[in-house]
Amino acid sequence: MSEETGLDRIDFAILRLLTKDAWLSNKQIAAEVGLAPSSCHERIKSLRARGVLLGAHAEVNLQVIGFALQAVLFVQLGKLSIEVVDDFVSATAAVPEVRGVFLVSGRTDLIVDVAVRDMQHLKTVISEHFNRHAVVLRVETSVVFNRQQQHGMPLP
Amino acid sequence: MSEETGLDRIDFAILRLLTKDAWLSNKQIAAEVGLAPSSCHERIKSLRARGVLLGAHAEVNLQVIGFALQAVLFVQLGKLSIEVVDDFVSATAAVPEVRGVFLVSGRTDLIVDVAVRDMQHLKTVISEHFNRHAVVLRVETSVVFNRQQQHGMPLP
DNA sequence: TCATATTTTCGAAAACTATTCGATTGACGA
DNA sequence: TCGTCAATCGAATAGTTTTCGAAAATATGA
Structure with missing residues (x-):
């Protein structure tokens, strides 16, 4: 052991x-x-x-249930306390279209992985949950072309 | 129905x-x-x-098995064919420390989510699997401070 | 609209699996 | 070497999954 x-x-x-x-x-x-x-x-x-x-x-196969588009949002936040930021992370994670949220160091603060039906839906999600929010300074959007997820153990 | x-x-x-x-x-x-x-x-x-x-x-709780550090790598690739890029994505996903890989549009080509034991381990992974690789032009690294993953359905 | 075809649901039986528990084994320190 | 403790085992029980024929619901076509 x-x-x-x-x-x-x-x-x-x-x-x-x-x-x-x-x-x-x-x-x-x-x-x-x-x-x-x-x-x-x-x-x-x-x-x-x-x-x-x-x-x-x-x-579940997201394509089959109509979520054909995936995107990654790079979110820049204002200078905020840890508490406010962590609350925003939790609020973001609670958005149904959000698959994952990463609070990171570097030029961007948040990386948000979203699954949506189409471009219109993506626009709505960004507008409703990010641009509308006062703590968000800027959102940069990237479309996901290919994605692979590893669920196993991180050991050889 | x-x-x-x-x-x-x-x-x-x-x-x-x-x-x-x-x-x-x-x-x-x-x-x-x-x-x-x-x-x-x-x-x-x-x-x-x-x-x-x-x-x-x-x-599994990654902390418990000794993977205390998480990072996101922003990888920039050379101008390559789709096949070469997709192969590199698959090869990257097969690295045990890699939890997820996103091939995206925008200023960066690949977003790689990794779980490692410590900084030394992170250095090794980046050096062995990215910097060493000819197709990789540049790797920017961000430390993950907080992370939330959503496993449910993307419907309210 | 009505009859027919198809799909879905159900309950009961059979097959299988999870779970519990006392006894046994094996590891470890005194 | 002995005693203690945790882990393992097999067998019994309790519970679940799976199958299947019949009934109900739904869709199809004249």
Whole structure:
């Protein structure tokens, strides 16, 4: 068991499997990692209880439900307190079209990943949720041509 | 049933529940959407078969496994063919530390979201996978201070 | 409008899986 | 070496998923 994390080789194997496919059965995982189903079940329960496994989310094909356009917004904010900025980040994340928000260092403050139906919809989202907001100084928009997301573990 | 998507109100309810928590049982979902378990099961099977539901991924606490630092890389590429660029996007997505890659329009070509252990690790990743690569003209790095991800449906 | 075809839903049975629990094993420090 | 503790196991139970034929609802066409 690694002293760093409190997780051993088998825990990592379980995490790797579940990040690849959260719908694997406990029985299948147990077989893959070489444990009895009851032991594997105990480990997964423990990983959840310790806050290592945070949950699982199904992935839907956004094209199919009519969200054909993706964009990235580079948002510049005014000089604000940390509290105001963090609140704006949370408010932004709560917008249904927003898939992700990053508060970053550098020339831009916020990077916002949005999924929309079309250009008209994109215009509406930017106008309603960013340009209208007093804390926002400037929004630069980039269209996403290609995108790849990695859901697995960041270990080779 | 919506003619646009081939999905009705109940399908959307199922998708909303599963994107929030992919570990909900079929029985629970059936109860929430007001169907018999067998009918609900049939719908979920169909959503998978039609490519609407693409899969599910467990979410792990990256801090706990030692990935304490997140960064966004803004990568500028040379004038290249679409094929070469798409290949580079795929190669980038395959790097374990890379969580997501966006090929975008505008002043930067690639936005890369990475999770690393520390600054030393970040330096290594940028050096090994970007600066070393001939197609990369320039990499600008931003540290991620705060991040929120939305896994649910982009509908109110 | 009515009859027919098709799809969807349902409940019950069967098959399978998760979950619990006491006993056993194995690791570790005294 | 011994005792303690945590992890593992197998078997029993409880619960869920999956299948399937029949019924209901919905769509189709004359």
